[in-house]
Amino acid sequence: MGHLTIKHVRAFVLRGGGADYHDQADGHWIDDHISTPMSKYPEYRQSRRSFGINVLGTLVVEIEASDGTVGFAVTTGGEPAAYIVEKHLARFIEGARVTDIEKIWDQMYQSTLFYGRKGLVINTISGVDLALWDLLGKIRQEPVHHLLGGAVRDELQFYATGARPDLAQKMGFIGGKMPLHHGPSEGEEGLRKNLEALATMRERVGPDFWLMLDCWMSLDVNYATKLAIGAHEHGLKWIEEALSPDDYWGYAALRNNVPKGMLVTTGEHEATRWGFRMLLEMGCCDIIQPDVGWCGGLTELVKISALADAHNAMVVPHGSSVYSYHFVATRHNSPFAEFLMMAPKADEVVPMFHPQLLGEPVPVNGRMRLSALDKPGFGVDLNPDCQLHRPYNR
Ligand SMILES: C[C@H](O)[C@H](O)CC(=O)C(=O)O
Numbered sequence: 075m076g077h078l079t080i081k082h083v084r085a086f087v088l089r090g091g092g093a094d095y096h097d098q099a100d101g102h103w104i105d106d107h108i109s110t111p112m113s114k115y116p117e118y119r120q121s122r123r124s125f126g127i128n129v130l131g132t133l134v135v136e137i138e139a140s141d142g143t144v145g146f147a148v149t150t151g152g153e154p155a156a157y158i159v160e161k162h163l164a165r166f167i168e169g170a171r172v173t174d175i176e177k178i179w180d181q182m183y184q185s186t187l188f189y190g191r192k193g194l195v196i197n198t199i200s201g202v203d204l205a206l207w208d209l210l211g212k213i214r215q216e217p218v219h220h221l222l223g224g225a226v227r228d229e230l231q232f233y234a235t236g237a238r239p240d241l242a243q244k245m246g247f248i249g250g251k252m253p254l255h256h257g258p259s260e261g262e263e264g265l266r267k268n269l270e271a272l273a274t275m276r277e278r279v280g281p282d283f284w285l286m287l288d289c290w291m292s293l294d295v296n297y298a299t300k301l302a303i304g305a306h307e308h309g310l311k312w313i314e315e316a317l318s319p320d321d322y323w324g325y326a327a328l329r330n331n332v333p334k335g336m337l338v339t340t341g342e343h344e345a346t347r348w349g350f351r352m353l354l355e356m357g358c359c360d361i362i363q364p365d366v367g368w369c370g371g372l373t374e375l376v377k378i379s380a381l382a383d384a385h386n387a388m389v390v391p392h393g394s395s396v397y398s399y400h401f402v403a404t405r406h407n408s409p410f411a412e413f414l415m416m417a418p419k420a421d422e423v424v425p426m427f428h429p430q431l432l433g434e435p436v437p438v439n440g441r442m443r444l445s446a447l448d449k450p451g452f453g454v455d456l457n458p459d460c461q462l463h464r465p466y467n468r
């Protein structure tokens with residue numbers, strides 16, 4: 075096994091949901107007047123697709139070993155990410171040993187520093203890294219959580235993100251995170267509507283169910299503070315991604331301003347141990363939420379998590395389906411996980427990366443037994459019904 079090498083890496087693009095989970099059809103809750111940094115422009119307020127949230131699509135990375143075993147992973151990145159894999163990163167992957175994950179990561183990161191560091195390039199590196207872990211698991215015939223050092227729990231528990239925490243409660247989730255609909259440019263009336271929506275949901279779910287608000291980078295410190303103070307009487311558990319991911323100073327101020335007991339969370343658009351070091355050392359948040367498909371992959375997430383542990387911060391990864399489940403199962407400081415409700419009305423559980431993966435496990439009654447994650451690698455296959463396109467076939 076130690077002598078197996080990597081024969082080929084291939085990068086494909088896919089459209090329609092899946093890893094680019096914002097790439098949904100009309101009428102989906104995820105694109106219904108959600109507050110964003112673009113909401114200050116009225117013409118981009120109603121729909122995130124209108125400003126291009128789904129412009130990238132999904133990247134699929136396939137890595138084939140010398141014995142013919144194929145590992146793969148999906149993330150957001152589409153055609154530009156496929157270019158980076160095929161034209162730049164392939165040289166560090168093909169010919170390497172299948173166990174060279176750490177070295178390949180370092181070479182991908184160091185060689186792209188002059189145009190990378192965050193965003194698309196790190197999404198791309200994450201996709202390659204996850205495909206390498208999948209490949210190694212498939213070669214060893216072990217699930218990735220074994221390769222990470224083994225599970226620390228027999229069952230994962232989930233909160234749900236979507237428009238209907240009241241339905242999520244009935245489905246057995248431990249909490250519900252709603253998108254914020256109105257931002258600072260919608261003034262006092264928007265703030266009032268935000269608080270009314272929270273109050274209505276609190277009435278529906280009763281006093282004990284967790285309720286959270288996802289602000290998708292759209293607020294300023296003043297607005298976020300007013301929202302947090304107003305939301306306190308409705309038992310808001312956390313305020314998420316209230317500010318721009320570049321505003322570490324704003325997050326540190328917000329964390330001081332929120333009512334005692336309310337948590338500040340962020341990090342889904344942060345990348346690498348260096349980005350998370352800023353969040354942790356500057357005291358920006360209580361929970362970090364790296365997306366394993368965007369933060370640098372599993373190799374990097376393990377390092378980020380160790381850093382968080384030393385700062386007494388929880389790591390609750392953003393979305394990312396099986397890629398985060400295998401990680402969460404192995405970490406003491408990841409006591410629960412996120413499940414994104416991808417049904418258009420958030421009224422039923424469908425696989426998070428539907429329709430791109432086959433065999434993607436879902437929570438049942440808000441929970442997932444470890445045995446659902448016992449197949450080799452990440453335990454999923456590509457759905458052959460989804461059209462793969464390889465734009466840069468070398
Ligand atoms: C609902 C949010 O706006 C976003 O689409 C998903 C997200 O940020 C999260 O799951 O967290």
Ligand SMILES: [Mg+2]
Binds near residue numbers: 314315392
């Ligand atoms: Mg979020």
